[in-house]
Amino acid sequence: MTQSTAPTHLRIHQFAGLKPGPRLLVSAAVHGNEVAGVGAIERVMRLLDEGSLTLLQGALTMIPIVNPLAHRLKRREGDRNLNRNLRPTPIPQDFEDRIANQLCPWLAASDVLLDLHSFNNPGPAFAMLGPRDNNGDLEPFRHQAAESALALAVGTGRIVEGWLSTYALGLKRRADKASDGTRRMALQQDPHYGVGTTEYMRSQGGYGITLECGQHEDPNGPEVAFNAILRTLMLLGMVAAGSAGVQAADPKRPVELLQLYEVIDREHADDRFERPWASFDAVAEGERIGTRADGTPVLAPAGGRIVFPNSKAEPGNEWFYLAKPSDRALT
Known part of the structure; x- marks a missing residue:
């Protein structure tokens, strides 16, 4: 345009x-x-x-x-x-x-x-x-x-x-x-x-x-x-x-209160998820979330939830976030 x-x-x-x-x-x-x-x-x-x-x-x-x-x-x-x-x-x-x-x-x-x-x-x-x-x-x-x-x-x-x-x-x-x-x-x-x-x-x-x-x-x-x-x-x-x-x-x-603690970028167009993820799917410590273009596994560093997984992310942009339970008091 x-x-x-x-x-x-x-x-x-x-x-x-x-x-x-x-x-x-x-x-x-x-x-x-x-x-x-x-x-x-x-x-x-x-x-x-x-x-x-x-x-x-x-x-x-x-x-x-x-x-x-x-x-x-x-x-x-x-x-x-x-x-x-x-x-x-x-x-x-x-x-x-x-x-x-x-x-x-x-x-x-x-x-x-x-x-x-x-x-x-x-x-x-x-x-x-x-x-x-x-x-x-x-x-x-x-x-x-x-x-x-x-x-x-x-x-x-x-x-x-x-x-x-x-x-x-x-x-x-x-x-x-x-x-x-x-x-x-x-x-x-x-x-x-x-x-x-x-x-x-x-x-x-x-x-x-x-x-x-x-x-x-x-x-x-x-x-x-x-x-x-x-x-x-x-x-x-x-x-x-x-x-x-x-x-x-x-x-x-x-109300479930979560705290984001990690963001992982997509580094290459051939980086791929292990399966179709939805926001707030549970992930276990060490679970394989995806695989880099060179075959390197992308593993969850701790248990929690995946947030904003984007299989169409451009290289250099956010691929997914990870969240864990928050200790914050809302009231």
């Missing part, structure tokens, strides 16, 4: 309550083929427009299609992965840089983010939350309690933590490799490459979660996304409890 035929604007909608309150940003299609949240956002906007849903306070910003180029092409990326190395760029080099220059100020102007995604392999919806409160260098944070409450409120039976710290391990390995001189490799070796929407949000003083609404084609994904939007609005006091027929998630439901 030539630059002249690429989308030339980002569609953003805002509903401003007449009383002060939280500033919530809801986004979808950061990856263009992850569309569960697109229709859900449109549905919420229709309810607000027709008066079936009433905004009691605060400001609700909604971006149904964050990456219109990737969405038009019906694929994950336009020129590159928008949800990596997300930050303003004085001299944009690609379409995603231009989107980031528009998106980042809206993130910085918000208090809370609900970012709606989906994934390749079959599996149930789950929420991803950020770090615990800390003053460290990687991702200092002070909204652990509020973000944990948000992750619980959207209603999934599984919550995952540890994204950026795990991603940093992969970045360190990539940095030790020789660059091929391409911009893609330079971005992948950049220390900021693990920063996406929620990480940028936290860097600007807010908090937020990523909600993975299930597999891309899961017919229940749009309903998961819609319920999550309404539950987030209810949690923040921006709409009345039970609005649009959506009830708060059961706070006593069983």
Whole structure:
């Protein structure tokens, strides 16, 4: 697609309550083929427009299609992965840089983010939350309690933590490799490459979660996304409890909390999985997950679960993650 035929604007909608309150940003299609949240956002906007849903306070910003180029092409990326190395760029080099220059100020102007995604392999919806409160260098944070409450409120039976710290391990390995001189490799070796929407949000003083609404084609994904939007609005006091027929998630439901601890890149196009994996399949210590192109086995270093296995990953990109039970207390 030539630059002249690429989308030339980002569609953003805002509903401003007449009383002060939280500033919530809801986004979808950061990856263009992850569309569960697109229709859900449109549905919420229709309810607000027709008066079936009433905004009691605060400001609700909604971006149904964050990456219109990737969405038009019906694929994950336009020129590159928008949800990596997300930050303003004085001299944009690609379409995603231009989107980031528009998106980042809206993130910085918000208090809370609900970012709606989906994934390749079959599996149930789950929420991803950020770090615990800390003053460290990687991702200092002070909204652990509020973000944990948000992750619980959207209603999934599984919550995952540890994204950026795990991603940093992969970045360190990539940095030790020789660059091929391409911009893609330079971005992948950049220390900021693990920063996406929620990480940028936290860097600007807010908090937020990523909600993975299930597999891309899961017919229940749009309903998961819609319920999550309404539950987030209810949690923040921006709409009345039970609005649009959506009830708060059961706070006593069983929730599995996992912590990512390892990311493994695909190194060669002939690297292959031992079997078709789905997110959160159990793996035993020493179990063979895959085989490198040269025949070297890829073994699980410990028992746990595999997350985001991607048999179509490009060499140099994430092939799969590993997770273990977390000792974090959410309440």
